[in-house]
Each structure stands twice: as C-alpha cells, then as structure tokens.
Amino acid sequence: MDLYEIRGGRLDVIAEEAPSGEEYQELGRESATMEPFLVAAGRGGRATRDVSTFQRFSINTNESLHFEPCEDGTEIAKTRSKLQEKVAEMENFAGHLEEIFLTVEENFGRQEQHLEQHYNDVLQTLSQRYDDRAAGLEEEKKSKLEALYNQLVACGRTLDASKELIEAAQELYRSEDKRLVLKVVLVFFAKEEVDLTLSTPLEFKTPLADLSDVKTMMDSINIVPAPSAPVINPQMPNSATQTSLRVCWSLFSDDTVEYYELYYRPVLEDTPVKETHCTVKDLLPNAQYELWVTATNTTGISPAGEKALYMTVPSPPVIKQRECTSCPEAALIRWDSGNTNPVDSYTVELSEMGTDGSQSNITESVVAVPTCQCLIQLQRGRRYLISVRAVNIGGPSERSEALTVSTTGTFFHLLEDTAHPCLSISEDGFTMFYGDEELPLSAMAFDDNTFARCVAVLGDLIPVRGRHYWEVEVDDLTEFRIGVAYEDTQRNSYLGANSSSWCMRHILTPCRHKYEFLHDGWSPDLRITVNPVRLGVALDYEKGTLSFFNVDLEQHLHTFHCHFQNYVHPCFALDNPGALTVHNGIEAPEYAFI
Structure with a gap:
C-alpha cells in the first residue's frame, strides 16, 4: 500500500509491498480484531500490557488505524506514534484545503456575480445605442421622403403648365399671324428652367458609432473586479x-x-x-x-x-486638593474623572522631591486604580509630586496637575459637609468661625451628615492605623470641644456625650476655666492651672491612646485609653461664638508618643 505524508507543503509517498489477495483479507480480519486495543491505547496515552506488540498497519476508508502483532513492540510503538502524527497532519491539511475550497468558492461566486453585472451593463449600453441609432435613421428617412414628395408635387405642377403651353402654341401655330407665335415662344423660353436634380441624396448618413466606453467596460471585465468590503x-x-x-x-x-x-x-x-x-x-x-x-x-x-x-484617550483628571489627606506613612489622593464617559482605570504617578525642590528622575506608578481615589504607601519625612492619568482602550491621558504631598506629619482639612449651619469654614479649610448672630431654626439647612445639636465639624483624617498628631489654636475666652469621633457618631448629640466620641472640653465659669475630658458623658476630676492656648492632640492606633498636651509648656494634660475598632476623625466644636484654627502637617514632638 501507499501512504501519503505532507511535509513542508509537498506530498511524500511511503511505499510498502502490497499483500496478496488472501494476505490482504487475513490482514483486514486481524486489523479488525486489534482495533479495540488501539483505541484503548490512544485514550490512555500508552498501550496496555495485555496488548501484544504490532508489526503492520493499514488504513481503512474510515481513517482508522489497525495493527498486527509482532515481536518488536518499541519500534512499532514509535511507528504508531509517527503515523498518528501523520494522520493529524493530514487532518490539518484537509482542514486547510477545506478552507481554501470555501474561499475559492466564495471568490468564484463574487467573480461570477461581478461578470454577470458587467455583461448586463454592456448589453444595456449597446441596447441604448441601438435605440438611439434607430431613432436617428427613422428621422432621416422621414425628412428624405418629405423632400422627395415635395419635389414630385412640384414636377407635376410643372408638367401641367407645360401641357397647357404646348396646346396654346399649337393653336397659335394654326393662325396666320406668325409674329404672335414667335412672341408666345419667346415668353415660354423666358421662363425659369425646371430643376431636374434630386432635392435630397439617396444615401443615408452612417457615422461610425463611438463605442469606446463599451470597449472600456469590456476590458474592465478581464482586468480586476471591484474590491470586497474591508x-x-x-x-x-x-x-x-x-x-x-x-x-x-x-x-x-x-x-x-x-x-x-x-x-x-x-x-x-x-x-x-x-x-x-x-x-x-x-x-x-x-x-x-x-x-x-x-x-x-x-x-x-x-x-x-x-x-x-x-x-480616543480621556482628558486628564482633576485632583481635589481639599479632599486629599496624608500622614507620615501614606497619602490618600482623591480626584474628579474630568470625563463625561467612564474610563477603564486610573494610574497614579509619584516622584520624590529633593530638599532643594528639584524633582527626581525616577517615577513610580500605581496602575489599574478602579475608582477616583487611591491610598499610597510613602516614606516618612519626604516630599512627593503626585499626578494622575485616566486610562481607556485608546491609552493613558496626559498627567493631571501635580499635587505636592509632605510626609512630615498628618495633614487634613475640615469637612464642610459635616459642619453645623452656624459654622463657617475658611477658604483654606483649617479655621472654623461661630458668629455672634443666632440663626433661627427655619434658616438652618440640616441633612443626615451635618451636626444638628452640637456646633461641630469633623476633620478628614486619612484612614491609616498608626500615629497621628495635630495642634489646635484657640483663645481662652472661647468654649470648645476637641478630640476624635467615629464617622457615624450621633449628629444630634454633643461631642463626648456618647460612646462614639472622645473630647477635651473648655468651659468658662464665673470663677475659673474648667476643663473636662469627656467620653460617653463621663469625665475624670482634673484641674488645669494654666490655660492652654495651643493644644496638641496625639492619636496612636497601635497603643489605643488619645493624648492632649499644652504645646507652649510641653505639658501632658490627659490620655484616653481605648481600642478603636474603626477609623476615627478629628472633631471640633464651639460652644460660644469664637474661632478655632487647626495646625497640621507638622512633625510630632518627641514627648507626644512617649
């Protein structure tokens, strides 16, 4: 038998001595007997030990392989593996031929349709030329017949006049007055001669038809068809x-x-x-x-x-500076997308700044940020330039305007959306004012996030567990509350009067300044002799402490001990008209976390 093997695009022939008729029948029976063993070996990846070795193979019309037993199992196993690879190659080649066949059939159909369309156009053009030419010949025939008919009518009238003249001449000739005959003859010859030439030529005008466009159409059939759709x-x-x-x-x-x-x-x-x-x-x-x-x-x-x-690539995002916070270990960057259509993700890029204000050539990136905010881990005591790009399938946008972030201390702004309606927040977001004029309740706009009873506001502290420090400046005639509170602290309660807030309170009495350190409505009995003007607040998540200091005297005032289960926010309240200023982004003094 002959086997065909496809290698490198050509067909090789593997020849084997053909068996005789009896041998071929016997070979077919033995092949059919061994077929189940072959299927089991193909599924398991190797033949079972119960199957004998194989020597010959044959290919039936259903492309199944059959083997006969022989002594050398290793050689036949290699041959079987090789043949299986050849069968796979032949199947792949057959699939490729099928694809080519379909492509040729499709191209033939397009060419046939194109050819039919072109021939229909040519026939339509020739038919139009025939109709135009036939109409022209009909018009020319009509004009020639009219000219000949008019000439025939004129000849008839001339013949009638000539007959009358001849009859008149004959009558005069019979008379004796010859001079009268001569006079009539002279009058006859004085008349104009009759035109005996044809008024129109008998030949038809047959100009050569301009079939150049038809020739162009015929030639285009044999050149290239119109392209297919890209x-x-x-x-x-x-x-x-x-x-x-x-x-x-x-x-x-x-x-x-x-x-x-x-x-x-x-x-x-x-x-x-x-x-x-x-x-x-x-x-x-x-x-x-x-x-x-x-x-x-x-x-x-x-x-x-x-x-x-x-x-197209998105527009660059816009960083919201008032909503960005930082601490010595990290920074929380928030931004507006700057695009009406959604983007796939954002990339935050940061580079370190030197002490002289120069920017490092090394840029780090945080990629595939899904939302418009990102918490970035940073190194303590450094300054960074941070920018954001928006990314979609088209690519990244240009960088946003850079934001300078310092990791010297904790940095945050006051959250205006939590402020009591009687409070005003400065443009820089660090000072709160409580005016003398009392607003009626009807003029106050409350929502679920604003404080309704305590004239207070929260600070936007970064959600990072570690150490945070900030300072508060307030005059000694202002009653205030400063401390921390959970984000969901009760808005219709006073700070320190519930279990979700811790604060230091200053109260003016007729005889002295009173200070309380409140949590859940309870305060220890403490007396502070020197009124602090600038207070330091130190929050340590790891130790579970919240401490207050007199910054001018470096004096420890009080420490709350509590395991904060959730992130807390700085909180500030004014119990009488006045102002309070927050100083943050400063390095914590050594005594703050002893």
Missing part, C-alpha cells in the same frame, strides 16, 4: 490620543485597491488613504467613534465594511 481591526491598546485615533483594517489578499475611504461618526467625514491604516485627528477626548471603510479601484467602490467602535 474589515476594520479591533482597537489596539495605546493607539489613540485625546484628539486622534490610529485605525487599521484588512482586505482579501486577491483584491486590487487604489485607495481606501474611511468614514466615522459623529463628524461624518471621509478620508481617502492609500494604506490599510489611517490616523484621524481633531476628535473629542474620551469619545466613542463609529468607523467603517470602503476600498476603491478603477472598476468601482466596494461595499462598506462592518462598523467598528474606537475610543
């Missing part, structure tokens, strides 16, 4: 900017194309190009565009390809 490739990552897109497409390899036209929405413009790619400019940032392509050659224009969606 297919736009899916958008590749980083293939766009804020205002441009790089678009690529594909076409059948056997099509001849002179140029392409790219269409896109919402601008609805077309752009002729020669290559199978194009950069479209003057677009909107972070916008989706629908694109399609047509191909053109001397024969015509292809159908429009399937539409594809491309996106």
Whole structure:
C-alpha cells in the first residue's frame, strides 16, 4: 500500500509491498480484531500490557488505524506514534484545503456575480445605442421622403403648365399671324428652367458609432473586479490620543485597491488613504467613534465594511486638593474623572522631591486604580509630586496637575459637609468661625451628615492605623470641644456625650476655666492651672491612646485609653461664638508618643 505524508507543503509517498489477495483479507480480519486495543491505547496515552506488540498497519476508508502483532513492540510503538502524527497532519491539511475550497468558492461566486453585472451593463449600453441609432435613421428617412414628395408635387405642377403651353402654341401655330407665335415662344423660353436634380441624396448618413466606453467596460471585465468590503481591526491598546485615533483594517489578499475611504461618526467625514491604516485627528477626548471603510479601484467602490467602535484617550483628571489627606506613612489622593464617559482605570504617578525642590528622575506608578481615589504607601519625612492619568482602550491621558504631598506629619482639612449651619469654614479649610448672630431654626439647612445639636465639624483624617498628631489654636475666652469621633457618631448629640466620641472640653465659669475630658458623658476630676492656648492632640492606633498636651509648656494634660475598632476623625466644636484654627502637617514632638 501507499501512504501519503505532507511535509513542508509537498506530498511524500511511503511505499510498502502490497499483500496478496488472501494476505490482504487475513490482514483486514486481524486489523479488525486489534482495533479495540488501539483505541484503548490512544485514550490512555500508552498501550496496555495485555496488548501484544504490532508489526503492520493499514488504513481503512474510515481513517482508522489497525495493527498486527509482532515481536518488536518499541519500534512499532514509535511507528504508531509517527503515523498518528501523520494522520493529524493530514487532518490539518484537509482542514486547510477545506478552507481554501470555501474561499475559492466564495471568490468564484463574487467573480461570477461581478461578470454577470458587467455583461448586463454592456448589453444595456449597446441596447441604448441601438435605440438611439434607430431613432436617428427613422428621422432621416422621414425628412428624405418629405423632400422627395415635395419635389414630385412640384414636377407635376410643372408638367401641367407645360401641357397647357404646348396646346396654346399649337393653336397659335394654326393662325396666320406668325409674329404672335414667335412672341408666345419667346415668353415660354423666358421662363425659369425646371430643376431636374434630386432635392435630397439617396444615401443615408452612417457615422461610425463611438463605442469606446463599451470597449472600456469590456476590458474592465478581464482586468480586476471591484474590491470586497474591508474589515476594520479591533482597537489596539495605546493607539489613540485625546484628539486622534490610529485605525487599521484588512482586505482579501486577491483584491486590487487604489485607495481606501474611511468614514466615522459623529463628524461624518471621509478620508481617502492609500494604506490599510489611517490616523484621524481633531476628535473629542474620551469619545466613542463609529468607523467603517470602503476600498476603491478603477472598476468601482466596494461595499462598506462592518462598523467598528474606537475610543480616543480621556482628558486628564482633576485632583481635589481639599479632599486629599496624608500622614507620615501614606497619602490618600482623591480626584474628579474630568470625563463625561467612564474610563477603564486610573494610574497614579509619584516622584520624590529633593530638599532643594528639584524633582527626581525616577517615577513610580500605581496602575489599574478602579475608582477616583487611591491610598499610597510613602516614606516618612519626604516630599512627593503626585499626578494622575485616566486610562481607556485608546491609552493613558496626559498627567493631571501635580499635587505636592509632605510626609512630615498628618495633614487634613475640615469637612464642610459635616459642619453645623452656624459654622463657617475658611477658604483654606483649617479655621472654623461661630458668629455672634443666632440663626433661627427655619434658616438652618440640616441633612443626615451635618451636626444638628452640637456646633461641630469633623476633620478628614486619612484612614491609616498608626500615629497621628495635630495642634489646635484657640483663645481662652472661647468654649470648645476637641478630640476624635467615629464617622457615624450621633449628629444630634454633643461631642463626648456618647460612646462614639472622645473630647477635651473648655468651659468658662464665673470663677475659673474648667476643663473636662469627656467620653460617653463621663469625665475624670482634673484641674488645669494654666490655660492652654495651643493644644496638641496625639492619636496612636497601635497603643489605643488619645493624648492632649499644652504645646507652649510641653505639658501632658490627659490620655484616653481605648481600642478603636474603626477609623476615627478629628472633631471640633464651639460652644460660644469664637474661632478655632487647626495646625497640621507638622512633625510630632518627641514627648507626644512617649
């Protein structure tokens, strides 16, 4: 038997001595007997020990392999493996041939349809030329017949006049007056001569028909058909900017194309190009565009390809400085997307600044940030420049305006959305004012997040467990409360009067200044002899302590001991008109965390 093996695109023949008729029948019976063993070996990856070794093989019409027993099992196993590889190659080649067959059939159908269309166009053109030529000949025939008929009528009238003249001449000739005869004859000859030539030529005008356009159409049938519809490739990552897109497409390899036209929405413009790619400019940032392509050659224009969606790069985000917080170990950066359409993710980039204000050449990135905020781990006592990029399939946006972050101390702003309506927050977000004028309840706007009973406000402390320190400056005639509270502390309660807040309270009495350290409505009995003007607050999550200090005297006032289960916020309240200023971003003194 002969086996065919495909290697490198050619067909090799493996020849084996063909068995005789009896041997072939016997071989078929033995092959059929061994077929189950072969299937079991193929499934398990190797033959079982109960199966004998194999010597010969044959291929039936159903492409099954059958083997006969022999003594050398290793050699036959190799042969079987090799044949299985050959069968797989042949199956792959058959699949490839099937794809080629389908492609040829599809191309033939397109060519046949194209040829039929062209011949119909040629026949229609020739039929139109025939109708035009026949109408012209009919008009020429009509004019010739009319001219000949008019000439025939004129000849008839002339003949009648000639007969009358001859009869008159004969009557005069019989008379005796010869002079009268001569006079009539002279009058006859004085008349104009009759035109005996044809008024119109008998030949028809037969100008050569201009069939150059028909020849061009016939020639185009034998040259190239109109191209098939191009297919736009899916958008590749980083293939766009804020205002441009790089678009690529594909076409059948056997099509001849002179140029392409790219269409896109919402601008609805077309752009002729020669290559199978194009950069479209003057677009909107972070916008989706629908694109399609047509191909053109001397024969015509292809159908429009399937539409594809491309996106331009987003606009750079806008960092919200008032909502960014930091501490010696980390920074929480918040920003606005800056885009109406959603983006895939954000990238936060940071570079360290030197003591002289110079920027490092090394930039670190935090990629694939899904939301508009990111908590970044930093090194203590450094300064960083931080910026944000928005990312979609088109690529990353330009950097946002950089934000300078210092890890010297804890930095935060007052949260205006939590402030009591009687409080005013300064533009820098660090000072709160309680005016003398009392507002009626009807003029106050409360919501679920604002303090309703205590004239208080929360600070936006970074959610990092560690050590935090800030200072508060207030005059000695102002009654205040300062400390920490959980984010969900009761808004219709006073700070320190519940289990979710811890605070130091200053009260003015007729005889002295009174200080309380309140939690859940209870305070130890303490007396402070020197009124502090600048207070330090030290929060230590690890030790579970909240301490208060007189900064001017470096004096410890009181420490709360509590295991804070959740993150807390700095809290500040004024019990009478006055002002309070928060100083943060400063390094904690050594005595704060002893």
